[in-house]
Amino acid sequence: MNREEQLTKIAEYSHAHMTVDRTGHGFDHIRRVVAMARKLSQQENADLLVTLAAAYLHDVIDDKLVADPQAALAKLQEFLSEIEFSAAQSEKVLFIIQNMSFAHTLDGDAVELPLEGQIVQDADWLDAIGAIGITRAIYFGGHHAEKIYDPRMKPRTVMTKEEYRNLDNETIINHFYEKLLKIKDQLNTPSAQRIAENRQQTMLDFLTEFKAEWNAEK
Numbered sequence: 001m002n003r004e005e006q007l008t009k010i011a012e013y014s015h016a017h018m019t020v021d022r023t024g025h026g027f028d029h030i031r032r033v034v035a036m037a038r039k040l041s042q043q044e045n046a047d048l049l050v051t052l053a054a055a056y057l058h059d060v061i062d063d064k065l066v067a068d069p070q071a072a073l074a075k076l077q078e079f080l081s082e083i084e085f086s087a088a089q090s091e092k093v094l095f096i097i098q099n100m101s102f103a104h105t106l107d108g109d110a111v112e113l114p115l116e117g118q119i120v121q122d123a124d125w126l127d128a129i130g131a132i133g134i135t136r137a138i139y140f141g142g143h144h145a146e147k148i149y150d151p152r153m154k155p156r157t158v159m160t161k162e163e164y165r166n167l168d169n170e171t172i173i174n175h176f177y178e179k180l181l182k183i184k185d186q187l188n189t190p191s192a193q194r195i196a197e198n199r200q201q202t203m204l205d206f207l208t209e210f211k212a213e214w215n216a217e218k
């Protein structure tokens with residue numbers, strides 16, 4: 001099987017596992033992450049097939065999206081061997097998608113990702129900030145019946161993984177302070193850091209406007 005055929009199969013597999021999502025993890029997110037990962041990898045000397053495979057597959061074993069992550073992992077492993085990924089390629093992809101989430105950066109149990117993983121993590125994180133990030137936060141917050149904003153609720157600046165997963169007591173606006181505004185300084189690659197500058201400003205402008213309107217100042 002050549003590389004193009006492998007990527008087509010991977011895209012189909014990802015699509016089949018992502019289409020029903022209502023929390024901002026839909027296939028449109030995957031498409032953007034793949035496109036950004038491709039762009040970032042042009043500037044870095046990464047293995048493109050592993051990078052794109054991890055980008056397509058990074059959410060298919062997420063415990064927020066599948067009931068049984070262990071079973072999803074076993075199924076994915078079988079799929080990768082069916083499309084003739086070597087053991088090394090397959091291991092790398094699985095390692096990346098199991099270790100790249102934001103939650104892994106909390107509680108101090110982050111592990112060093114290979115370059116391909118750093119690129120996919122950057123592409124995933126860039127999709128959580130800027131205009132798209134604002135939209136996804138509102139979409140996610142609406143789905144989980146979060147309040148839009150409550151000035152009496154202070155953002156939790158330091159959070160454990162458990163607290164991060166606990167959505168009671170969360171507002172959409174607080175999510176910006178608890179996660180989204182911090183992403184810029186956690187990016188791995190210089191190319192992603194450059195792209196984040198404009199996206200960061202977009203969020204800061206949005207928050208300033210939002211609060212002014214909230215307080216009837218504008």
Ligand code: ADP
Pocket residue numbers: 023024064101102103124127128133136137138140141146167170171172175179180
């Ligand atoms: P990851 O892909 O790192 O696991 P999440 O699943 O937590 O990240 O986030 C997916 C999307 O939903 C992101 O755009 C994120 O900003 C948004 N999101 C996550 N948690 C919240 C929340 N409590 N309120 C609003 N948006 C959220």
Ligand code: NI
Pocket residue numbers: 029033058059124
């Ligand atoms: Ni993602």
